[in-house]
Amino acid sequence: MKHESVFGVLAVGLLAVAVGCNTGSNSENGGAKGGGANSGVSAKPPVFSLAWSEYPSWSVFGVAHEMGLLDGAEGKQGSVEKEWGVDIVLQEASYDSCLNAFTTRNYDAVCMTNMDALIVSPNRDGVAFLPTSTSNGADACIVVGINNLDELKPHKIYGLEATVSQYCFVRCIEEIEKQEGKGYQASEFQFTNQDPAIATAAMTQRQETHQAIMVWNPFVIQTQRERPDAKVLFDSSKIPGEIVDMVVVGRDVLERDGADLFTAAVIDTFYRMNEALDEPGTGDQALVALGEKFSNLSLADMKIVVEQTQFYKTPDEAIALLESDEFKQTMKTVEHFCVEQGLVSEPKFGFGKETGRQLLFDPSHIKAMQKLKAP
Amino acid sequence: MIRQPISRHWWIGLGVASVLLLVLLYTVFAGSRQATRRREQQRIAIESLQQLSQRAQELEQRRAEARRADNTQVLTQIARDAERLQIEKENALRDRDEPDAVDRTIPTWSMLYREGLLRTCIPQKKFARTELWILDDFKPTLIRLLTALVVGVLISVVIGLLMGCYDPVEAWFLPPFAFFSKVPATAVMPIFFAVVHINFKMFVAIIAFGMLPTLAQSISQCVRKDVPEELVFKAYTLGASQLELIWNVTFRQVLPRILDAARLQIGPALVLLVAAEWLVAGEGLGHRFRLSYQKTDMSVVYFYVFLLGVFGLAADYALIWIRRRICPWFGD
Numbered sequence: 001m002k003h004e005s006v007f008g009v010l011a012v013g014l015l016a017v018a019v020g021c022n023t024g025s026n027s028e029n030g031g032a033k034g035g036g037a038n039s040g041v042s043a044k045p046p047v048f049s050l051a052w053s054e055y056p057s058w059s060v061f062g063v064a065h066e067m068g069l070l071d072g073a074e075g076k077q078g079s080v081e082k083e084w085g086v087d088i089v090l091q092e093a094s095y096d097s098c099l100n101a102f103t104t105r106n107y108d109a110v111c112m113t114n115m116d117a118l119i120v121s122p123n124r125d126g127v128a129f130l131p132t133s134t135s136n137g138a139d140a141c142i143v144v145g146i147n148n149l150d151e152l153k154p155h156k157i158y159g160l161e162a163t164v165s166q167y168c169f170v171r172c173i174e175e176i177e178k179q180e181g182k183g184y185q186a187s188e189f190q191f192t193n194q195d196p197a198i199a200t201a202a203m204t205q206r207q208e209t210h211q212a213i214m215v216w217n218p219f220v221i222q223t224q225r226e227r228p229d230a231k232v233l234f235d236s237s238k239i240p241g242e243i244v245d246m247v248v249v250g251r252d253v254l255e256r257d258g259a260d261l262f263t264a265a266v267i268d269t270f271y272r273m274n275e276a277l278d279e280p281g282t283g284d285q286a287l288v289a290l291g292e293k294f295s296n297l298s299l300a301d302m303k304i305v306v307e308q309t310q311f312y313k314t315p316d317e318a319i320a321l322l323e324s325d326e327f328k329q330t331m332k333t334v335e336h337f338c339v340e341q342g343l344v345s346e347p348k349f350g351f352g353k354e355t356g357r358q359l360l361f362d363p364s365h366i367k368a369m370q371k372l373k374a375p
Numbered sequence: 376m377i378r379q380p381i382s383r384h385w386w387i388g389l390g391v392a393s394v395l396l397l398v399l400l401y402t403v404f405a406g407s408r409q410a411t412r413r414r415e416q417q418r419i420a421i422e423s424l425q426q427l428s429q430r431a432q433e434l435e436q437r438r439a440e441a442r443r444a445d446n447t448q449v450l451t452q453i454a455r456d457a458e459r460l461q462i463e464k465e466n467a468l469r470d471r472d473e474p475d476a477v478d479r480t481i482p483t484w485s486m487l488y489r490e491g492l493l494r495t496c497i498p499q500k501k502f503a504r505t506e507l508w509i510l511d512d513f514k515p516t517l518i519r520l521l522t523a524l525v526v527g528v529l530i531s532v533v534i535g536l537l538m539g540c541y542d543p544v545e546a547w548f549l550p551p552f553a554f555f556s557k558v559p560a561t562a563v564m565p566i567f568f569a570v571v572h573i574n575f576k577m578f579v580a581i582i583a584f585g586m587l588p589t590l591a592q593s594i595s596q597c598v599r600k601d602v603p604e605e606l607v608f609k610a611y612t613l614g615a616s617q618l619e620l621i622w623n624v625t626f627r628q629v630l631p632r633i634l635d636a637a638r639l640q641i642g643p644a645l646v647l648l649v650a651a652e653w654l655v656a657g658e659g660l661g662h663r664f665r666l667s668y669q670k671t672d673m674s675v676v677y678f679y680v681f682l683l684g685v686f687g688l689a690a691d692y693a694l695i696w697i698r699r700r701i702c703p704w705f706g707d
Contacts, residue, residue, distance in 0.1 A: 068503030072657075091573070092657040094665075101655070104569040197669040204671050205480055226671070228419050289501070294669055 046258035047074060047087045050247070050266060051107040053095040054197070054294040056217055056309040057133035057245050058111040060273045061266075063289045065090055067276065069269050080272065084265035086258055094195055096160055102126075102250070109249040109266065113164040114361075115334045117248045118347050121359035125251035129263050129365035130270060131318050135243035137308035138217040139168040140235035142203070144227065145211060149176060149184050152212055152233065158202070159214030161193035162343050164243055168236050169214050170337065175238045197294070203227060217305045222295040237308075242330050244321070245309075248359075264369040267315070274313045277306075315366045322351070322363040331361070405481045413474035420470035427464050434460065482674045491678030508663070512679070515659040519575065520641075520648055523582035527644070528637045530583065531590035536629075538591060539598020540621055552588040560585030560647050564654065573655045578648060585647050586640045597632040598625055631698050631705035638694040641687065 052058040064070045070078040072090030081088055091107060102110040103123035112120070113135075117128055146152050159165035170186040177184045194202075196215035203210040204226035212233070213223070223230055236243055247266060253259055277283050277290075284299050291297040291305060312318040321327055331349060338344045350357035353364065434457055441449040470476075482490065495508040538545040564581060571577040602625050610620045652661025660679060667676045698705065 063502075066501040066504050090657070093655060097568075097655055101568070101573060104572070106568070106572045197665075201669055201671055222670075228416075285502075293666065296670060296672070 045077065045081070045085050045087045046256065046262070047089060048108045048253065048256075048259070048262040049089040049091060049106075050109045050111075051091040051093055051098045051101060052111045053093060053098050054218065055095075055111070055245060056138070056290055056305050057311055058247075059290045059293065060132070060270060061090055061111075062092060062293065063286055064269050064273050066289060067273075067286070069272060070265075080265055080269050084261045084268065086261045086265050088262065088265060094197065096163065096195065099163070102248070105250065105252070108253040108262070109247055111245070111247050114244040114246060114331065115164050115167050115338065117246065117359055118331075118334060118338055118349060119162065119343050121347055121349065122344060125358050126248040127251055127254060127360045127362050127365075128246045128248045128322075129362055130247040130267050131244050131312050131321050132247065132270060133245045133309045133311045134241055135164075135168070135216070135236040135245065135308070136240050136310050137235045137237040138220065138305070139165060139214070139243060140216075140220045141169060141172070141212065141214045141233045142220065142223050142230050143212045143233045144203070144230045146233065149173070149182075149189075149233075153188055153190075155211045156190045156192040156209070157212040157214050158192050158194040158199035158210060160196055161191065162341070165196065165214045165216065166191055166341075167334070167337055168239065168243060170341075171242065172234045172236070172238045176234060203230065217309055218291045218295040218297055218302075220308070221297055221301050221305055225297065225301065235308075241326065242333060244327070244330070251360075260365070260368060263365040264372060267366055267369045268373070271313075271315060274311060277311075278313070315370055318366055319363040322361050327361070401481075402484065405483045408478040408481045409483060412476045412478040416470050416474040416476040420467045420474075423467045424464070424471065427460060427467060431457075431460055431464075479670075479672050479674065482677065486674050487677055490672070490674035495675060495678060508675070511658065512660050512663045513682075515656075516648060516652065516661070519578040519659070520582070520644060522575075523579040523648070524586075524637070524641065524644060526579055527583035527586040527590065527640070528633075531587050531594060532633055534587075535591040535594025535633075536598060536621060536626065538595035539602075539629075540625060545595060548591070552592055555584075556588035556592060561650055564647075564651055567651075568655060578651055578656075581651055582644045582647050585643060590636055590640055593636050594629065594633055597629045597636075601632060602628045627702075631702040634694055634698045634702070638691060641690055645683070645687075 050061060052061045061070065062072075064080075065072045065078070068078050069080045070088055070090060071081065072088075074087065074089045077087055093101065095112075098107070098110045099112060099116055099120055101107050102112070103120050105124065111132070114128070117126060120126065141152075141157065143152065143155075146155065157169065159169065169189075169191060173184055173186045173189070191214070194213075196213070196219050199210060199213040200215055200219040200223050203213050203223055206227070215223070220232070220235070224232070247270075249259075249263060253262075273286070276286050287302045287306065288297070288299055291302050297305065312321060328351060335347055335349070338347060347359070348357045349359040349361070351361050353362065354360065434453060438450070438453050438457075441453060477486070479486070479490075495512075498505045498507045534544075534548060538548055560581060563584065567577050567581050567584075571580050606624055606628070607620065610624050615623065648659075649661040649664065652659040653665050654661075656662045660683075663679065664676055667673060
């Protein structure tokens with residue numbers, strides 16, 4: 001009798017553990033919510049997730065939520081979502097956790113730059129379907145009490161390593177070297193990994209370790225406002241057009257039902273927000289809202305911010321960019337950098353509908369949205 | 376002589392004095408921070424005034440040259456520069472004479488009231504939506520916390536009881552639990568982010584993982600130590616089945632200990648939750664802390680820290696009260 005009951009109890013115990021594990025690892029329906037939701041006959045709209053981080057042309061999605069165009073919560077729809085019949089779950093996170101979460105398939109689409117899209121492409125096939133802006137001064141090296149590159153050498157430069165920040169840093173030094181010819185090399189500088197938000201906070205809090213940071217907007221302007229003695233040593237206006245901010249969706253996502261509606265809704269939202277930003281009345285208010293969650297910037301400052309972050313305001317601009325030879329050339333420069341830095345070994349990227357590529361820059365989604373919207 | 380008792384008045388008096396000292400120190404510290412920030416603003420303003428006067432002189436020279444050359448284009452440019460210079464000068468003068476910079480790392484009491492209490496407790500209009508920070512921030516965190524506590528405690532109680540009652544179960548679970556209780560749950564977070572994916576279940580799973588090994592082990596210890604042999608034999612003599620024994624004797628006997636152990640897990644659970652939220656959440660306390668730190672806008676943080684302290688104390692007393700109510704045999 002004793003042994004029987006012991007085994008019975010053991011079974012109960014194992015069951016309990018199984019239940020315990022189950023509460024933790026119901027990941028399948030958590031991660032790929034859309035798959036189940038739309039394959040059935042239920043009237044529930046397909047669910048897709050979009051992760052964004054603090055950046056002028058990406059915070060647009062956060063403001064779209066505030067304006068009611070989107071509703072970031074699962075199971076709720078904003079006006080644009082209703083029009084397209086999808087449910088977009090918005091998730092706001094720091095830039096590097098966006099990148100990590102994209103490769104681990106936490107999110108269906110993520111806002112990132114062309115360079116980071118290339119780096120993450122070996123881990124998850126992606127399609128860049130919407131370029132949002134290009135950095136023309138929006139990434140900058142901010143320093144305190146440092147006047148030139150020679151003086152910068154003994155200091156640590158805090159910024160997000162192996163991302164667009166380091167790219168901009170290295171490329172700017174190359175450009176300065178071309179102009180001045182003083183023998184500067186990027187390897188002479190101590191680029192140190194740190195989240196841009198943390199680096200900015202440290203500098204504005206006057207921590208002595210932080211004499212130089214490499215960050216992007218709104219952190220650039222924020223630092224200059226909070227620390228009047230800080231100044232920009234160099235910025236991405238030295239490499240115009242090389243840093244392109246975009247929205248990238250996983251290739252696996254595009255195979256799900258309703259994925260075309262999802263990309264169309266994201267694209268539609270972005271251009272409607274651009275219209276709202278240009279509107280005389282609400283535009284200024286929306287502009288301030290773009291920065292307000294992460295910084296304390298005034299309208300005048302936000303105007304500078306969007307000047308440094310040139311939005312691709314219309315579908316035509318975006319399509320022209322993705323189809324231009326210049327952009328293809330830019331991607332070659334970016335690829336060269338990434339391979340040289342050992343960030344990625346053999347990136348496979350292509351344009352339009354090329355096959356066998358891990359990362360595609362594809363304007364067809366914008367065109368499809370235009371076609372569907374046209375009466 | 377140690378353990379010399381003091382009167383009740385002294386007890387209360389010393390307690391109040393320590394709190395008052397804390398408040399006083401905070402006030403002084405916050406005030407000195409503000410003063411330092413204003414002095415710095417003045418210093419920068421004075422420096423820039425010197426530069427400005429230099430630039431004004433240069434501008435005058437250029438103006439004189441341009442007049443001599445009679446170059447109207449340059450003259451209008453110079454006039455525009457002079458205008459801008461005048462604005463900058465006015466700004467610098469205002470900064471020097473009436474410095475208004477505020478330091479938000481250690482806010483003053485009035486800032487805590489305006490930017491901490493009022494801002495979080497008054498609904499804010501954001502275009503089509505209204506945000507009420509205190510609700511938006513505490514609700515997701517508390518739901519995550521409570522769910523995780525319930526799930527974690529339930530699983531720990533079941534496994535802990537069985538471990539305490541049956542040797543094979545203990546032999547089965549002890550090695551992994553002994554190992555995992557030494558692994559800091561914060562270190563395992565990246566695994567959870569990648570495997571469970573960032574969602575509600577992940578927060579629950581991290582917290583449950585953090586408390587399960589320790590809590591189950593301590594419950595099993597209680598079962599072995601706190602249930603007297605004679606009670607067990609008495610129950611068997613009276614004809615109790617195994618399940619009846621576990622439910623009516625063992626569980627009742629260790630219930631107060633379970634409540635105590637669960638109470639002590641609230642702290643670590645909150646630590647894990649806030650850390651995880653800081654890293655990946657798009658809403659909740661940790662998320663708000665991250666945003667506030669980024670903006671160096673700390674009033675909300677101080678206010679929330681205060682609320683968390685109050686919440687912890689309240690939860691503590693509530694659980695002690697519950698224990699006294701449902702386990703009167705255990706005493707205080």
